[in-house]
Every structure is written in structure tokens, then in C-alpha cells.
Amino acid sequence: MQKIKTALLSYGMSGKVFHAPFINFHAGFELLGSWERSKQLIHHDFPEVKSYATIKELLDDEVDLVIVNTPVETHYDYAKLVLLAGKHAIVEKAFTTTVAQAQELAAIAKEKGVKLAVFQNRRWDSDFKTVQKIIGEKLLGEIVEAEFHFDRYNPLLSPKQHKETVNSGAGILKDLGPHLIDQALCLFGLPQSVFADIRITREHSLVDDYIDILLYYSSFRVRLKAGFFVREAIPAYVIHGKKGSFLKPRGDVQEDELKAGKKPGAANWGTEPIEKSGLLHTESNGETVQEISTTLQGNYYDFFDGVYHSIANNAIEPVTAQDGVQVMQIIEAAIQSSAQKKVVDL
Incomplete structure (x- = not known):
């Protein structure tokens, strides 16, 4: 090799x-x-x-x-x-x-x-891989709307200076935003237009710490949200289709395992606890199905x-680099939209 x-x-x-x-x-x-x-x-x-x-x-x-x-x-x-x-x-x-x-x-x-x-x-998070499978298998029918959250409760400023001083790379839009945007583009492709609200909510913060981005597709909408004042989180993924819905809390364990010093390669690597499973409520062969959906294993190794x-x-x-270009297109459109308070076409 x-x-x-x-x-x-x-x-x-x-x-x-x-x-x-x-x-x-x-x-x-x-x-x-x-x-x-x-x-x-x-x-x-x-x-x-x-x-x-x-x-x-x-x-x-x-x-x-x-x-x-x-x-x-x-x-x-x-x-x-x-x-x-x-x-x-x-x-x-x-x-x-x-x-x-x-x-x-x-x-x-x-x-x-x-x-x-x-x-x-984050494309290889257990929760996102599961969402990708549910949508890919068309278990919800034609998608009507989707909402992705990357929420935290952390009102304190980061001790890392580059994260809190005004510079071209600081702020939640370019920190957590790329995760949410990339996942949306991975699932649905490039939208037609963007509307965004970008704000500062923490006391003494100099950089944006709240984003609400709406992506316009021809027949559905995708909302992306992140902020630091969510003490009680709602599901990180909410997808509604014409046949049913899927709700999934954020549950990937890889970051915590890595921070704890665990090494990749274990048989149960990236396996979420069962209580983080998603709820699938849809139709199958004319029957209503409401069940806990098995979460796929996450693995950044891939x-x-x-x-x-x-x-x-x-x-x-x-x-790819082109994937990166498209994420930046959404970020620039979001900045313009928030500043001008209008929908921006791509």
C-alpha cells in the first residue's frame, strides 16, 4: 500500500x-x-x-x-x-x-x-448518515420542508481570540454554518435563492453568534439554524414529506469519544446511544408506520x-473544492441577504 x-x-x-x-x-x-x-x-x-x-x-x-x-x-x-x-x-x-x-x-x-x-x-456523523438514508430511500415521499439545527447553550465568549475578534473568518456563520450548509447541499444540491438573518445575541460579543438561513428550492424549503442560547434543544433534523416525517436529535458521539482519548477502529466506533434514535412517521404499502428508526454508525475514517x-x-x-465553493456561495449570499433584508438569488 x-x-x-x-x-x-x-x-x-x-x-x-x-x-x-x-x-x-x-x-x-x-x-x-x-x-x-x-x-x-x-x-x-x-x-x-x-x-x-x-x-x-x-x-x-x-x-x-x-x-x-x-x-x-x-x-x-x-x-x-x-x-x-x-x-x-x-x-x-x-x-x-x-x-x-x-x-x-x-x-x-x-x-x-x-x-x-x-x-x-459532519457528512459522516451518525445522525446525518441516517437522515441521508431516510431521504435517499424516499420513505417520506416528496420533500416539502426540512429544518437542520446546530444548537448549543454557551453564553460565554470563547477563550480563543481568533474566534471572538472581528476578522474575516470569525463568527458562527463560518464556524457551524458550513456544517449545516454542506449537509443541505449534499442532500438537495444548490438552491435557487437564499434569505438569512444573522445576529449577535451574546453580551459583549463582537462576532455573529446566531444564524437563520432559508434556502429556496423549486418545490420545497430548507431552514438552517444555529445559536448559543438553546438550553433545551429541539430535534436537530426535522424533515417533512408528502408521505410522512422524520425527526432526529443530534447524537453523533465521535467528537466526544475523540476528546476523551478514544481511538478510531473499535467495533462500536461512532455508535449512538439508543435514546438518540430518530422517529419515523410515514406510510408504507398503504399502512401508517410510526417507529423508532435505527441509527447508522458514524465514522470520520471514511x-x-x-x-x-x-x-x-x-x-x-x-x-471536492467545488463543494467548498458552493458552501461559500451560500455564505456570501446569506451575508448579503441579512444586510439588505431581502432574498438573494444565486
């Missing part, structure tokens, strides 16, 4: 929790190290890898794939350096801060003949396996 030598551009929470465990676990990758500006934290978990002092040192090494997991406002600059150096790249969400930046990165990757994937890991095959076997990336 071809070994793809991989390096990270930071080893904070995302590197430690979402990337390094899977790169280390997958037989097709070799973790070379991480660029670390001050503390050499990666050595605590992987003593044998390198801690690069500069991005130049990292790019000058025999690296095949670079994971750009730095703050959002830096994604474009760092990803461009990586691609121009002839390296494959995974870029965290939000992909960039503008559509133009996203399109430029996609063009550079094509010109250089390298792979460029966007890390939209994203990294897709990246491996895209590089080793020239397959398409599991989340």
Missing part, C-alpha cells in the same frame, strides 16, 4: 482530535509531524514525528499531503502556499472567507494536478479513506 506522508499546520484541538488519530490509524498514511509555533505538543502523543519551526521547513520536507487546520482567516493564504508547492491539501471548514478565494484555490489545484479536499467531516483513494488511485475527493 502506498504511504502518503502527511503533515498538519497546527496541533491544537482540531489536529489532536479530528486529524492525527485518523492519519495515524489509516494504513495508507504516515504522519510526519506538525508546524508548531511555540509549544511542541505533538511529541506528547507521537514522540517519533517532527515539530516544524516554520511552514517553509514543513513544505521543504518530503510531504505529500498537508492538512490546513489553522484559523479560518488564514486558510486561503496557507492553502495557496501548499498547493503552489505541489502538495495535496485538506482544508478545514470554512474552506475560505470568500467565493473568489475558494475558486482560486480550486483552479490552482487543477493547474498543479494535486488533490484538494474540504474537511466537512473521509480520510476517500482522501487516500483520491491521491493513490486518482479518485474524486470525498468533499
